[in-house]
Amino acid sequence: MSEKSTRIGEARSVAASLLDDLETSSLSVDKILMRAKRLARLMRDTDAQLWLDYETKGYPQAFGFHELGNCEVYAISSGRYDESAGTYRTLSLPEIEAKVYGAQVSLDSFSPVAVGAVKDFTEKRATEELLGNQIKLQRANKESYSSYKAIFVSLIAGLHNYATDMYLALELGDAAQDIFEGARNEIDSFVRAHCPKAAEKIVAINERIADDSVESRTAALTSCRRLLMTVADSLFPASDEDWRDAKGKLRKVGEEQYKNRLLAYMSERTDSGSNEAIIGSELEFLAARLDAIYEKTCKGVHVDVTAQEARLAVIHTYLFLGEMALLPREPLGNIDNIRE
Template sequence: MTQKAEALRLLEETLKELESQKGSVFAAIQKLSRAATLLGNEDVQIWCAIQFADSRYVPELENLIKLATSNDDQASKKFQSALDVIFERLKAIGLKHEIHFTNDELSQKASQSGGGYVSVGFIEERYADLVRTKRGNDGTYYKNNLYSHLGYVRNRAHGFASDLFNQLKFSDTVSNSFDVLKAAVDDKLLDLNPVLAEQLMLAFRGVSSSKDEEWSQALTTCRRLLEGIADHLHPADTQPVKGRVLGKAQYVNRLWAFMDRAIESESNRELAKAHVDFLGSWIEKTNKITNKGVHAEVGQLEAVKAVFHTYLVVADLLDYLDSGKTSKPKSDINTATIDELEALLDISRATAKEIVKARVQYGKLDKLLLSKIRGVGPKTVEKAVAAFAL
């Protein structure tokens, strides 16, 4: 296996780990680190090492937090001088602001009750212990703070892994691959709403310009586009859905509500929940970038990334819209193969065989008969109702 193929495999496993509700953040970052090493990406390697509490980097980062959270007058020359010294030390060991230590990350690491700069593996273990023992804290670590810390690391790792995966997967065919995606999204969006489609195409054209004001405008257009899609797919409502406010300004929540509604099967909805959440986080990230476009000078690369990610987000939304329009008929449990029973019900081969034997014995299965089969519990019956015409 080539280094590229191995790195792709590791990145795929990283993303699966991060997008699974039961996935391990520690295991995901281990795989991300190995992939970054294979690809020679030193920035991601260093960030992963920091998450493992590498002693080459952590002491100086802790010094930065200690200074930032001190009672010293931050406007004073003494404070600024001390800050400059720490930043020089961080630079000397290869650390870069906004890559290896963002302001958000420093805020998370500043909380000792959330784990601070200990290894993410330890943080994950402490959180699991508190969940298992049903405690809010153990006197040192607090469950909510640990959860927040893990959530931040999970999202940041997902961003790194996604970028590396996309760069590697399409490194030889970036133009052709994106052209295929762009053409499909443009066509579908033109059918759905020509005005929105034109906005997206104009944003794409804007990032190809040599004028920085057009890059900023493209970012603003991305946000407006997402708001417009939300208005079309799930208009504002005064009634919250699953605790999410669905007002005019909460367009991300309304997109989430649409996706929750568009996934018909309850079991599939649960499996897709992690993906929905990550899609929502990408929309939020795009929103933050576009807001930056209003208040700061925007680089072309930043604008291009925002437009590309917007295309990916819209492609997913349109796919869910299509799936909601064409509801496929459910299979019949009485004619399903053993392989289908095993896969759709997430049961063992032995239990699948028992179902086949039972349907031969009874002639036709219903919920009651199914529940009497050895190895079939209430959860399996629920999955059977969702997957089959039962």
């Protein structure tokens, strides 16, 4: 098991434990915060680490909540920041918990029996003043408890929202991994059986993407084009004879017309026009992007390919191979799709 897999597995366990603590446990909030910070560390979530550090130690007097990045939403939605007033609470969560506890102790220690037991005062005014002060103190304690309790519960809800989002993200990651693992097995089997030379191209593409420079990203997309050409060579070798598509249109299927050759292979193995159209549109989109990169590089024109664009193109290329892998191995005998 890789270090990343171990870390993600531990993060999943911590997220589940954190949710359990928030929903059922009587742990003090400082221990809950420590567990939340551990989750943020395992997830490499620097925004959460900063946010939780402020929740643990308190917020500075001059602070902009945009500094929390992705965790700004948790701080604001939990009531830490009052957008209408433009103010925020600086007390840490442990300090607010202590305020709640202190107010609770004061309420519990108030005894109506003790008030009623004042019988030795000879002055009526003194008795009324004592009772009035006791009532005011009790009211103040109730208001303090209610106020700090509401704030505390709201801030804890922010922690719960964060823990829930992290747990769901980890679950989604597992589901996506299972889905892609299944697709990867299909694609690997397809490549080994029908176009083993394509495996070398896939390895080369991965190495160039990992290099993460503009030149390497451009080279990776050029390799994606070569990969599709290699697959086309294996599945539908180039021919001087034109291929007639389902609409009766003649298409060139020479060496450079790899897209038409892939379309021909798909058409011969697809009995649904809608499926063929969907896969064909995916190929059109992918080929147009890769061909544009290839033509510019051939002319010596600089191509500024972002890391995101390169990754998406590589993913689309790989998923297209998955589409090809799911097609029947033998032609369906579609008489419209024949070579002239």
